[in-house]
Amino acid sequence: MARMIRVLVAKPGLDGHDRGAKVVANALKDAGMEVIYTGLHQTPEMIAESAVQEDVDIVGLSILSGAHMTMFPRVMELLKEKGAEHIVVFGGGIIPAEDVCRLEEMGVARIFGPGTDTGDIASFIKGSFPDTE
Amino acid sequence: MSSRYDIEGLLARFLEGQTAAAARLITVLENGGEDAEKVLDAIFSRTGNAYRVGFTGPPGAGKSSLVSRLARRFRSEDAKIGIIAIDPTSPFSGGALLGDRIRMQSLFEDPGVFVRSLASRGSLGGISNCTDEVCDLMDAFGKDMILIETVGVGQSELEIAEKAHTVVVILVPESGDGIQAMKAGLMEIGDIFVMNKSDHSDAEVAAMEIEDSIKLKQVPEGGWRPLVVMTSAKEDRGIGDLAGLIRKHREYLEDNDLMRRKRKKILLSRVRNALMDRMERRLRGSEEVKRIVSGRMEEVYAGRLSPYRLVRELDGIVTIGRSAGPTHGE
Amino acid sequence: MTDSKRFDEAEKGYREALGGETIRDVEFTTVSGEAVDPLYGPRHTAGLDYLEDLGFPFAGFGTAADTNRRYHYLLEHGQTGLSVAFDMPTIMGYDSDHKRSEGEVGRCGVAIDSLKDMETLFDGIDLSKITTSMTINAPASILLSFYLAAGEKKGIPFDRMGGTIQNDILKEYIAQKSWIFPPEPSMRIITDILAFCSDHVPKWNTISISGYHIREAGSTAVQELAFTLADGFAYVEAGMAAGLDVDAFAPRLSFFFNAHLDFFEEIAKYRAARRIWARRMKEKYGAKDERSLLLRFHTQTAGCTLTAQQPENNIVRTAFQALSAVLGGTQSLHTNSMDETLALPSEKAVMIALRTQQMIAEETGVINTADPLAGSWFIEAKTREMEEKAEDYFRRIDDFGGVVKAIEQGFFQKEIGRAAYTYQKAVEAGKKIIVGLNAYEIEGEKIDIPLLKIDPQVESHQKENVRKVRENRDNDKAARELARLATAAAGDDNLIPVILDCARCYCTEGEIIGELKKIFGEYREPLFL
Incomplete structure (x- = not known):
């Protein structure tokens, strides 16, 4: 049986624009x-902890507030601290x-x-995990 | 087939208390197969300590919020908490939207709480087929209490009664939940009934209706008569009362030696289930069975051989203890 | 009757001529997915009595000349209205030095932590000579208090200050999601504002009831119409339940709508809104003052329809949207700049957006006539249909026990979420064409999103400011006033005078919110999808 892909979709920051995150x-x-x-x-702490507990394959962050240069690196750093650097971030x-x-250089997949x-x-996402097919 | 995961390494990190390893092992359990069995073998001796509470009730009754409040309550008493939140898998796409964490935000930064969302996947009821196994893992991870939140529709109510020590049924005053509960067989399995949204004007009346129907229930001498409590997850009221009732039910089970008996019963049924699974997989994987079946189906199609007769003939071929092809259904 | 019969015959002939073929290979639906007939005629407006059912718009809805004057007023460069946009921490009630404010201070607006910042913001400006519009909701009572206290320090009495606060908390729960307290205490704060302003700040527009954000979150036109008006009625009912005379506060309520892609559907939406409002205010709430029946509204073109692809197309898109708002009778207008979807708009883009309005006002002549599409079979039928659909929604909301209960059940959120997803799928399937996005694309177009440079000093500077405020004020007094606020919040007294006292002794926004949170709690979104 092929394994399921697990994705965390998260909306960091103080703004409430969740239309995109929900549609995705x-x-x-x-x-x-x-x-x-x-x-x-x-x-970022909540996102990283959720990603770890849920053992997701990939985390998607929806950011419209302009805080992307603080949010992405922080989430990736925390994932690493928690021993979950294998989790892909997009x-x-x-x-x-x-x-x-700059984000792609830091390791953000897309x-x-x-x-x-x-x-x-x-x-x-499917292409990123060929073992699920 | 070689393992996708480094099970030994994961188990070592799991025993060190690493959340990431525990989370990954849950995934292994969800995916089943040989890896899952290897994990369960390794952790079995560490299980049997956590108290398991199941929460069920109609969608929208406020299960997640209430579970979240209770978790915080138990945390204040220093209990380590595991939460399993189950949401339905879409029968169309096989995907699932797991949204229970939204209502559990206040727990995310507390390392003493481990929340895992599970999709119901192949299960027909409202819980995941591997709920027992995930409970075991959290148990072995050192959680004192495991709160299981079901989808709240279908068969989940009955299944949860087999997996939890205490079953909490959550109802709301709106839309005649009391009557629905009786219809759905909830009255039989609930150890505690919660009338949530106690700020609602009809809450008290609804709670009384539940009390009345519990009074009609046949309970043997010295048996457990379900209790009713009013809560408001929204306003954080009645949570302490509910925690008290769960404790009371636990004491009842312990005082009457029911914990041990329940555990025995559960283990026996798990042995049976595991055996059935294994037999099924073995039969599915058996080339010999496949060959014989396909060779004789023409006779069945032609009406010369009944299906039952064919199976009786097969019965002699496939016996326990005999190696019939690969043992795992890859 | 003869007209009607002739129309039916013509329609029959039309359909026969087509022989069952459709005219074009697209769905005949509005952008909201509502059916549109290819022909409209008298049958579609049967039973409609113009004088009885509609009346002449300028009897109750402001004349074209009013609208015209307002446009001139808006366009003249010597502006007398100022508009304040706040940063996210201010909107969510966090001080700039709060952990959750990190990275967001001063980003999408100005950071206001205390009266001190408000004094700086309006330094050298005579607050009795201008009006100020503040886009603020959950903490509106506090920002209003900062503003009033700033004017007071310069000797201006409250009744000589005018302006607007958005103060529409219901649409925050429904769509915009910038909430702090649960709905019930939030509604109490709003009625406190209504009561306080009708007594002391009569020139203040106390609520700008906003459909704009509901639409941006992905609702249909009917949902925007129905949910916004339902919010409006909820405020009216809350005010009346608090013992206020409806005519004392209703004239200070105004509306804020979205102008989306579907030209006629939008026009019908504005028309339906005015009719429903006037009728209900009169018949249900017993308003006597004509001004209470007027639905005054501001319109902004739909930000969510702007495409990053071929951004110049947005100029045209925005012009059509603005035209629909004007034909629908808007009192004021904001036209988006073509690059607004990507970043802060460039100066040139802002100029074109302004010129778009000026062309509508000066060149097209459409503003000379009030409600110029009145009597069109299509527009009248569409207007009536939208009214009916809105009334259906009102009934469903009533079944929940009102707007607040429906919010708690996640009703609006689910309806909007579903509509947004349906629309996205329609676009992706090519059933709805968005020029440049899913049709008429330019092969290999590179989308250029300009880099927004934010001075990192802003945040540290603002943190320093709050620190100084806390250091320099009379801290005992501040603590006493905050304690008084907690007591007032637990009781029934109007909170605004107490918040004003807190403002006067330089309590920060975060501190005031903190006290209120202790009593009111914090809101958590109940359901999703």
Whole structure:
């Protein structure tokens, strides 16, 4: 039996713009994944701890507030501290090209910009875990 | 097939108390197979300590919030808590949206609480097929109390009664939950009934209805008569009372030697289930059985051989203790 | 009747001519997924009596000349209205030095921690000569108090200060998600504001009831209409339940709607909103003052419809949206800049957005006539249909026991979440065309998101400011006032005078919120999806 892909979709920061995060969570569910959605206003500590306890394969952060350069590195650092650096991190939001480059250098797997088709996100995730097929 | 995981390494880190290793081992258990058995073998001697409480009730009754409040309450008494929150798997896509953590935010930064969301996957009822195994793992991880939150529809109510020491049924005053509870057989399995949303104007009446139907219930001399408590997870009221009732039920089980008996019963049924699983897998994997069946189906199709007769013939071939092909259904 | 019969015949002929074929290979639905007929005629407005059911718009809804004057007023460069956007920590009630404020101080607006910051913000400005609009909700009572206290220190009495606070907490639970307290205490704070302002700050617009964010969260047009009005009625009922005369506060309520893609659907939405509001205010709530019946509204074009792809297209998109709002009778307008979806808008983009409004006002002539589409079969039928659908929603909300109960059950959140997902799937399946996004794309287009440079000093500087405020004030007095606030919150007294006292002795926003949280608790979203 193929194993299931487990994804954590998280919305860090103080803003309440969760439309994108919810749409993506639903789309990934419909693409056959187990999606853990943790709600709004998450701190990096909460996100990392949830990711570890849930043993997810991948974490998606939705960031529209401009705080991406603090949030992504912090979450990745905490995952490492908790012995879970194998968890892949990706994101979505309004993130300038220069920052996308810097985030990818830090190890963020992929940043999806505005107008992304949710099918592309699902394919990207499935492609990242060939052992699940 | 070689293992996907380094089970030995994970177990070593698990015994050191690493959450990440425990979480990964739960995944191994969920995926089943030889790896899962290896894990269960290794941890079995460490199980049997955690008290297991199941929570069921209709969707929207406030199960997650109440479980979250209770967890905090038990934490204040220094108990280490494991929470298993089960949500349904979509029959269409096989995916699941696990959203119970939303209502458990206040627990996330407390290392004494381990929350795991499970999808019901293949299970027909409202709990995951590996709920027992995940409980074992949390138990072996040193959790004193495990709170299991079911989907709250379908068969989950009855299944949870086999897995938990105490079953808490959560109801709300709206939409005649009391009557629904009686219909769904909840009255039979609940040890404690919670009327949540006690701020609701109909709460007291609804709680009284439940009390009345409990009074009608046949309880043997010295047996446990279910108790009713009103709570408000929203306003954090009645949580201490509920915790007290759970404790009381536990004492009742202990005083009457029921804990030990229940454990025996559970272990016996797990041996049976494991045996059935193994037999099934063995039969599915047996080339000999496949060959004989496919060779004789023409006779069955033609009406010359009844299915039962064919099986009786097979019965002689496949016996326990005889190696019939691979033991695992890969 | 003859008209109607002739229409039916014409329609029949039309359908026969098509022979069962559709005209174009697309669904005939609005952007909200509502059916649209290819032909509209008298049958669609049967039973509608223009004078009885509609009346002439300028009898109750402000004249075109009013609207016209307002536009001129808005466009003149010597602005007398100031608008304040706050950063997320201020919006959520955290001081700049709170752990949760990290990385967010001063990012999407100004950080206001205490009266001190408000004094700095309006230094050298005569608060009796301007009006100020503050986009603030959960902590609106506190920011209003800071503002009033700032004016008071310069000797300006409360009744000579004017402005607006958004103060629409219900839509926060429903869509925008910037909440602090649970709904019930939040509604109490709002009625305290209504009562205080009607007595002491009569020129203040106390609530801007907002559908904008509901729509941005992915609702349909009908949902935006129904949920927003339901919120409005909930405020009216709360005010009346607190013993206020409806005509004492209703004229200070205003609305804020979204202008989305579907041109006629939007126009029908605004028209339906005005009718429902006027009718209910009069018939259900017994308002006598004509001004209580007026639905005054501001409109902003839909930020969520802007595409990152081919951003110049957004100029045209925004122009159509703005036109629908004007034809629908909006009192004021904000047009988005083409690059607003990506970053703070560039100066050029802001200029074009402003020019778009000016072209509508000066060149097109559409503002000369009030409700110019009145009487169109299609528009009237659509308006009526939206009214009916909104009424259906009102009934469902009533079944929950009102807006607050429906929020607690996750009703709105689920409805909107479902609509957003349905729309996304329709776009991805190509059933709804978004030019440049899922059709007419430019191969290999590179999306250029400009880098937003935020001075990291802002945060440390602001942290230092709060620290100084706490150091320099009379801390015993501050503690006494905060204790008084806790007592007031536990009782029934109007909270605004006490919050004002806290403001006057430089208690910070976070401290005031902290006291209130002790009594009111914090809100947690109940359900999802």
